[in-house]
Amino acid sequence: xxxxxxxxxxxxxxxxxxxxxxxxxxxxxxxxxxxxxxxxxxxxxxxxxxxxxxxxxxxxxxxxxxxxxxxxxxxxxxxxxxxxxxxxxxxxxxxxxxxxxxxxxxxxxxxxxxxxxxxxxxxxxxxxxxxxxxxxxxxxxxxxxxxxxxxxxxxxxxxxxxxxxxxxxxxxxxxxxxxxxxxxxxxxxxxxxxxxxxxxxxxxxxxxxxxxxxxxxxxxxxxxxxxxxxxxxxxxxxxxxxxxxxxxxxxxxxxxxxxxxxxxxxxxxxxxxxxxxxxxxxxxxxxxxxxxxxxxxxxxxxxxxxxxxxxxxxxxxxxxxxxxxxxxxxxxxxxxxxxxxxxxxxxxxxxxxxxxxxxxxxxxxxxxxxxxxxxxxxxxxxxxxxxxxxxxxxxxxxxxxxxxxxxxxxxxxxxxxxxxxxxxxxxxxxxxxxxxxxxxxxxxxxxxxxxxxxxxxxxxxxxxxxxxxxxxxxxxxxxxxxxxxxxxxxxxxxxxxxxxxxxxxxxxxxxxxxxxxxxxxxxxxxxxxxxxxxxxxxxxxxxxxxxxxxxxxxxxxxxxxxxxxxxxxxxxxxxxxxxxxxxxxxxxxxxxxxxxxxxxxxxxxxxxxxxxxxxxxxxxxxxxxxxxxxxxxxxxxxxxxxxxxxxxxxxxxxxxxxxxxxxxxxxxxxxxxxxxxxxxxxxxxxxxxxxxxxxxxxxxxxxxxxxxxxxxxxxxxxxxxxxxxxxxxxxxxxxxxxxxxxxxxxxxxxxxxxxxxxxxxxxxxxxxxxxxxxxxxxxxxxxxxxxxxxxxxxxxxxxxxxxxxxxxxxxxxxxxxxxxxxxxxxxxxxxxxxxxxxxxxxxxxxxxxxxxxxxxxxxxxxxxxxxxxxxxxxxxxxxxxxxxxxxxxxx
Numbered sequence: 001x002x003x004x005x006x007x008x009x010x011x012x013x014x015x016x017x018x019x020x021x022x023x024x025x026x027x028x029x030x031x032x033x034x035x036x037x038x039x040x041x042x043x044x045x046x047x048x049x050x051x052x053x054x055x056x057x058x059x060x061x062x063x064x065x066x067x068x069x070x071x072x073x074x075x076x077x078x079x080x081x082x083x084x085x086x087x088x089x090x091x092x093x094x095x096x097x098x099x100x101x102x103x104x105x106x107x108x109x110x111x112x113x114x115x116x117x118x119x120x121x122x123x124x125x126x127x128x129x130x131x132x133x134x135x136x137x138x139x140x141x142x143x144x145x146x147x148x149x150x151x152x153x154x155x156x157x158x159x160x161x162x163x164x165x166x167x168x169x170x171x172x173x174x175x176x177x178x179x180x181x182x183x184x185x186x187x188x189x190x191x192x193x194x195x196x197x198x199x200x201x202x203x204x205x206x207x208x209x210x211x212x213x214x215x216x217x218x219x220x221x222x223x224x225x226x227x228x229x230x231x232x233x234x235x236x237x238x239x240x241x242x243x244x245x246x247x248x249x250x251x252x253x254x255x256x257x258x259x260x261x262x263x264x265x266x267x268x269x270x271x272x273x274x275x276x277x278x279x280x281x282x283x284x285x286x287x288x289x290x291x292x293x294x295x296x297x298x299x300x301x302x303x304x305x306x307x308x309x310x311x312x313x314x315x316x317x318x319x320x321x322x323x324x325x326x327x328x329x330x331x332x333x334x335x336x337x338x339x340x341x342x343x344x345x346x347x348x349x350x351x352x353x354x355x356x357x358x359x360x361x362x363x364x365x366x367x368x369x370x371x372x373x374x375x376x377x378x379x380x381x382x383x384x385x386x387x388x389x390x391x392x393x394x395x396x397x398x399x400x401x402x403x404x405x406x407x408x409x410x411x412x413x414x415x416x417x418x419x420x421x422x423x424x425x426x427x428x429x430x431x432x433x434x435x436x437x438x439x440x441x442x443x444x445x446x447x448x449x450x451x452x453x454x455x456x457x458x459x460x461x462x463x464x465x466x467x468x469x470x471x472x473x474x475x476x477x478x479x480x481x482x483x484x485x486x487x488x489x490x491x492x493x494x495x496x497x498x499x500x501x502x503x504x505x506x507x508x509x510x511x512x513x514x515x516x517x518x519x520x521x522x523x524x525x526x527x528x529x530x531x532x533x534x535x536x537x538x539x540x541x542x543x544x545x546x547x548x549x550x551x552x553x554x555x556x557x558x559x560x561x562x563x564x565x566x567x568x569x570x571x572x573x574x575x576x577x578x579x580x581x582x583x584x585x586x587x588x589x590x591x592x593x594x595x596x597x598x599x600x601x602x603x604x605x606x607x608x609x610x611x612x613x614x615x616x617x618x619x620x621x622x623x624x625x626x627x628x629x630x631x632x633x634x635x636x637x638x639x640x641x642x643x644x645x646x647x648x649x650x651x652x653x654x655x656x657x658x659x660x661x662x663x664x665x666x667x668x669x670x671x672x673x674x675x676x677x678x679x680x681x682x683x684x685x686x687x688x689x690x691x692x693x694x695x696x697x698x699x700x701x702x703x704x705x706x707x708x709x710x711x712x713x714x715x716x717x718x719x720x721x722x723x724x725x726x727x728x729x730x731x732x733x734x735x736x737x738x739x740x741x742x743x744x745x746x747x748x749x750x751x752x753x754x755x756x757x758x759x760x761x762x763x764x765x766x767x768x769x770x771x772x773x774x775x776x777x778x779x780x781x782x783x784x785x786x787x788x789x790x791x792x793x794x795x796x797x798x799x800x801x802x803x804x805x806x807x808x809x810x811x812x813x814x815x816x817x818x819x820x821x822x823x824x825x826x827x828x829x830x831x832x833x834x835x836x837x838x839x840x841x842x843x844x845x846x847x848x849x850x851x852x853x854x855x856x857x858x859x860x861x862x863x864x865x866x867x868x869x870x871x872x873x874x875x876x877x878x879x880x881x882x883x884x885x886x887x888x889x890x891x
Contacts, residue, residue, distance in 0.1 A: 003361065006083075008066045014052050025054055028050075028051075028180070032125075032157060036149075037158070037180040038165070039051065039159065040160075040162050047187065048314070051129055060126055060127055061124060061127070063085065065084045065129065067131060068132065068280055070365075071136060072136060073138060073141075073401055075100060075397050078115070082097060089126070092122060093115065094118070095612075098609060102611060102612045102613060103396050104397070106612075108147055111147075112146075116148060119156050127157045129160075130159070131161045132161065133161060142166075149168055149173075187222070189222060189225060190220065195211045197229070198228065201226075223326070230309075230310075262336070271291070272302050274333055275337075278346065280330075281322055284299040287303070289353070290356075313326075343374075350372040351375060354370040354382070357369060358382050367402060367406070371405065380417050384420060392497040392537075396424050403424065422438075422441075441460075441464055442464065461491055465484045466502070468480075468488075469485035469503055470502065473513070478733070479510075479514055482510045485504075485506060501535070501542070504542060508523050509692070512548075513692055517549065521549065527542035536569055536575065539569060540575070540578040543563075543566040546558075546562045547566065547581075550562060551694075552692075554772065554775070555772065563586045580613045580617050583602045583621070584603070590602060591627060594776040603621045607644075610622065611648075616657065626641040626642045646661045648661075662681065663698075666678045670705060672865075692733050700726055701726065701742070704723050708745075717753070720753065723746045726742050730742055741766075744782055745782065759789060767793060767800070767801060768796065771797045776803065776804055780808055809829060832862055832866050835862040835863060
């Protein structure tokens, strides 16, 4: 989440000379029951002052958010919106905050939906004021707000103070009586209100003629009245200014009165006002830094003087000493500053401001002031200096936001900045593009004088080596990945937690893929064993890597123990990402062990939070959840989950993952007996990567299964060739888990070609590799034909093979009917066998639905699938054909 400037969440301090305006307070009081209150008028009409006065007197809980141009970022805006709510309802909006911590924000509509759900759960109604809403122009933020009004959640009463009407459904709200409006005409001071204000401010009674004239020429404009009061203060003859009011309009009056007020200030005050007008918010210490104060407390004394004089100063945070000028006053001061000071002087002030903001952790402001000073190099240095602070929080979104402020041509002259940009990418960029950037980085360093410094060179060198370690792993260049990772750890400081932990993760995986599993376990368990001295992130990444290694080693008991330890770390630190890594591993493990209820629970939790998590973690959980639903014969839920996965990967713009999502849909069609759809949607994996085969859905494997089901001799021969290629790859990367699956598939292909003895020997190899880990679904998901082969190799591991056979539909023992059904175009599923038996008993569709507790439409679908697979077109023919094939008993 974005680091917050808390003063924005505090209503400005009420001005001392404000005039009570009961007619407006009465109008606003109706906002307590209306979803939206709109206070809309140009600058200087007293919108903020009115709302501060109203909130001070109102009863429902209320909160405040002052907006500015930096809030034109979806993450920033929503972080402040949630923080405002939390100021009155602590620990609320947890689900929305989880989304804000995601590496990539979900779409505005999804954020709005979750925010609305969180607000609906709040215990009472409340008022939220968004001041200066007109500064919001970002399309994503506007889309969020628009979606939040579909409809606005009941506990929230939103108040917008703005110079222009927002792009919200105002007409609809107005027609339904759900909108309270305070407009320019309402905000103009009446003659009586103007008189009260001026006489109160001046502690004197102006003549009726003078009051009428000022009120008429300012037209009740609050800012004009305040400037008039400042100009008239101390004048023995107020008529001195009457000519200006008589002869000129509003704009001239403002300029004239400002000149009068400004000219009356001492030179030191004038300079201070002009210098500090370049700040949208300030503290006395910040002002001292800008003006180069000759002695401490110079700025504090001047600010106190402004407060006493009501000189257009707005107190943002009394406790921490944050202030701003009234927007209109600041604009007028800025115009004068541009006229009276040269660019060099203003640049120096901006740089002073940048230094102060950077030193106090306000990075966006520091960057902006460096750019205002015309010094983009300094802005880049600020980003570079804070890169690892953001990375250590896995806050890639903040890094992207900083980089977006900088000119793009800086990357080719700032190696560290280019490295920062590379850290904000992930595998979606593509491996060749990442390697090109690394090559460019090394060329830049070789020619850059700045990197002759040994310490600086070590830092950037460590970053490059670390990134090459990650890159080479995915390219299948495992020995090189080991070399890069080992060297990188010599240069990466322990304070660079993110880079160091990620490098350890990939170094362990690269060792395993190189066949050095013992070395991988030694490195990663050393990290795990030193947990007290490590960051939770480092320890969690090591455990997550260990889970991956145990998967590829087919050591599922160790996967379970390691994932449970990982979950404990996530729970102890309330870290949703770490918990999701554990839940994904436990869910997929339970699926493999055919513990389907437990698998559903784990994977559904991750799937529900998918927009808040790392894309790959969420993707794998959705794959596993769809397969789990299919294994439970919940086909509708399986297909819906697969469709959600496609939508998710498409939104995240992750091409490789999206290809897997489409492959999963084809795999589900095959599992549901729809060979035609599976064939049509079959992934074509002609060019196989040399990298690891970690992911649950492998398009190359799914293609092989569909070709086997399609059943032509040409397809079976091609499937056998492809499975041999994949098996060699799995052996090359020492992936026993994938070897177990591919050997079983190879056995099916060999048997289909009449090479049954060789098929049985191949299947024995698979079972022997799988027995220790207790793999079950790997075999069951390959269909009932494999059950026949397993029955024939049972002697190699009797108890284990029987456990697998028991998991098949209609399992114990493997019935002759299921063996015979394998000769069909496509074997009948377990549910279809149940329906077939009910057809033999002459039950109607309605009776079948009642018997199996399914809908009649689902029953009809199963019946049609049976007809298609048996090659018949009516119930009697289906039963007769099934008996002829000995799928059903004669009676």
